[in-house]
Amino acid sequence: MTGAVTAVTPREQVARPAPAIELTGVTRQFGDTTALDDVTFRAEPGQVVGLLGHNGAGKTTVTRLVAGLVAPTRGQVRLLGHDPTTDGVWVRRRLGVLPSSQLVDLRMTARENLVFAARLFGLPAAAVAPRVAAVLEELGLADRADDRAGTFSAGMRQRLALARVLLPEPPVLLLDEPSSALDPVAARELRDLVRTASRSQGRTVVLCTHDLAEAAELCDEVVILASGRVVASGPPAELAARLDVTAVVDLGCDPADETAAAAVLRRRGTPGERTGAGEFQVPGVDRAGVPGLLSDLLRDGVRVQAVAPRHHTLADLYFSLHTTRDGGAA
Ligand SMILES: Nc1ncnc2c1ncn2[C@@H]1O[C@H](COP(=O)(O)OP(=O)(O)OP(=O)(O)O)[C@@H](O)[C@H]1O
Structure with missing residues (x-):
């Protein structure tokens, strides 16, 4: 019987877009500590991939490698096909990182925070005001735009931090425990925003989280790390079915x-x-x-x-x- 298998020709392989993020056999040591040990995983464009693991499992090290802030000891890291250690500027222009720590200045208003960030990101002067207004609207902060961030709830501050990350419209987002300090309602609002960023805007999201229900709900794939090694990976429902x-x-x-x-x-x-x-x-x-x-x-x-x-x-x-x-x- 012929023709039962659809072969992928070399031409099609070349035409396929590069994974948004790809780690291949990555090991990272800090002195005697092996933070990551032979880690391989990829996030395809538009996917939400969850990185799960105990404290110290290696999640933050993955985000630092992808952002080009540290280099792998062994193995290869790529963002949209580019090496963050040699193409750091190119990579960081396409990567929005929401760290687990505070990213907004509480003394400034929401709008001032975003205008300041837009200038840092190098947005053209004429584009700053309309882009800031657009993200304030998108993140549900338009009616509090001119209030100081210090008067915001934790959920609003986190939305403002996400607005800042989304300003330059990065195709890839790295979110480090974005909802860990939020109440259930604020956490749900944030999850909806992450879903919109992926499903409606086509962004790739890597989500570091300790919240397993959140990972099951949001992620197309999860990667479970333990002591720097991948111990399981795949779609959440498939993993659970095992x-x-x-x-x-x-x-x-x-x-x-x-x-x-x-x-x-x-x-x-x-x-x-x-x-x-x-x-x-x-x-x-x-x-x-x-x-x-x-x-x-x-x-x-x-x-x-x-x-x-x-x-x-x-x-x-x-x-x-x-x-x-x-x-x-x-
Ligand atoms: N700069 C560094 N110097 C020495 N050890 C480090 C450094 N960065 C990370 N490590 C170690 O590497 C391991 C992985 O750390 P990492 O911060 O990636 O874990 P994590 O999964 O993000 O943890 P958490 O959930 O607590 O943020 C830990 O044992 C940590 O102590």
């Missing part, structure tokens, strides 16, 4: 039938764990196993009220990886 081999079902029955239900579960060899009155967590049952579990329970007269196969989350995967590593069982 854990589903040990599927668990949440079972609820009439509390009066709890003893009968427990007897059925013991007989099936999966006693599970009692989680409440008439409620059990039953291990080793995936979706395909639910009908068998149900019929065994119903045959013994158990009045089943709920059966819910549980899906693992990115958080489950993260903790399983770190438990294995830190527990020394890996």
Whole structure:
């Protein structure tokens, strides 16, 4: 049989755009400390890629390498095909970095902060006022534009910091824990802005975060770092699904039938764990196993009220990886 496989010709390979960010076999040492150890990952244009890991896992070192602030000890770093250590100016013109620390001057108004930054970024004089007005509008700060940033809430300050980063319209954004100090509402507003930057404006976003729910919600791909090494990477749902081999079902029955239900579960060899009155967590049952579990329970007269196969989350995967590593069982 011929023609079943669509081959990629060398011409097409050449035509394909360079990844927005690409690290290949990157190791970075600081004296005796290996901050990154043979790290490989890429962010394609328009993707949101999450960098996850404990404190000290190496996330900030990745952002410093991409910005050209440090060079790799071994391996290769590229931003849109360019080497940040030799093409630093080119790279930094296309990269917006939101550091985890404060980026706005609290004594200045929102507009003054942005005008000041626009001049630093070298925007043409005639473009400064309209561009500042546009980002103030985009980030929902237009009605507070002439108030001092010191009077802003943490969420508004962070939006102003993001407005500053977006001023020169960089195609690639590196956001270091952008929502860590925000309340749930402000964090959601910021997530919406990140989503807009990616989905509507086509920017590539690398998001360093400790917030696993945020990563699962926003990221097309996540890279989990532990002690400077990549321990897992891929789309969040796919990573979480890897854990589903040990599927668990949440079972609820009439509390009066709890003893009968427990007897059925013991007989099936999966006693599970009692989680409440008439409620059990039953291990080793995936979706395909639910009908068998149900019929065994119903045959013994158990009045089943709920059966819910549980899906693992990115958080489950993260903790399983770190438990294995830190527990020394890996
Ligand atoms: N300039 C430096 N000199 C010495 N060690 C460093 C330097 N920069 C980073 N390290 C070390 O490299 C490791 C990774 O640090 P990095 O800041 O990249 O981690 P991180 O994942 O960003 O942590 P956090 O979440 O706390 O910001 C740590 O052990 C850190 O102490």
